[in-house]
Amino acid sequence: MMTNVEHIGIAVKSLAVSNDLFTRLLGCNPYKSEAVASEGVTTSFFKINQTKIELLEATNPDSPIAKFLEKKGEGIHHIAFEVADIYAEIERLKGEGFTPLNETPKRGADNKLVCFLHPKETNGVLVELCQEIKPS
Ligand SMILES: CC[C@@H](C(=O)O)C(=O)SCCNC(=O)CCNC(=O)[C@H](O)C(C)(C)COP(=O)(O)OP(=O)(O)OC[C@H]1O[C@@H](n2cnc3c(N)ncnc32)[C@H](O)[C@@H]1OP(=O)(O)O
Numbered sequence: 001m002m003t004n005v006e007h008i009g010i011a012v013k014s015l016a017v018s019n020d021l022f023t024r025l026l027g028c029n030p031y032k033s034e035a036v037a038s039e040g041v042t043t044s045f046f047k048i049n050q051t052k053i054e055l056l057e058a059t060n061p062d063s064p065i066a067k068f069l070e071k072k073g074e075g076i077h078h079i080a081f082e083v084a085d086i087y088a089e090i091e092r093l094k095g096e097g098f099t100p101l102n103e104t105p106k107r108g109a110d111n112k113l114v115c116f117l118h119p120k121e122t123n124g125v126l127v128e129l130c131q132e133i134k135p136s
């Protein structure tokens, strides 16, 4: 079950430039910056009440963010939905005819397990599912 929009991902050319821009825009500082090597990105996160914005900068030319910037330029890259049980949600979506890009959830930023759906299946919007990793 999807519970809420967990974050909106925005592809940027330069985190330094966009951190400054979003700090002035939102009136608050990013609360964390985190590199996720497996995705070829460095992120920074802003939070206003329950709304999270994830800025993403590419760390190598093969990164999905580098490709996106090349084709579409800076802008909204994905919408991430929080799910209660990512494994169950992947099975539910497969039953609805979707093909997750990664059937096995992978480690994302900000202590989350994540899974993506291709934008060609979802009206041109890259969808991310994410579930918080709880301490065992
Ligand atoms: C920080 C970790 C994590 C978190 O915890 O929050 C993240 O958010 S990581 C974010 C970066 N990682 C990903 O995006 C992983 C999932 N994405 C992918 O696997 C790929 O990007 C893709 C969606 C499969 C596309 O890859 P590929 O087919 O190799 O790229 P192309 O450049 O050839 O694009 C094909 C086609 O799709 C369009 N496209 C690509 N990305 C997007 C997008 N984000 N939104 C909308 N459309 C997208 C692209 O424009 C091409 O369209 P056409 O040119 O019309 O064919």
Ligand SMILES: [Co+2]
Residues within 6 Å of the ligand: 007, 009, 054, 078, 080, 128
């Ligand atoms: Co994301």
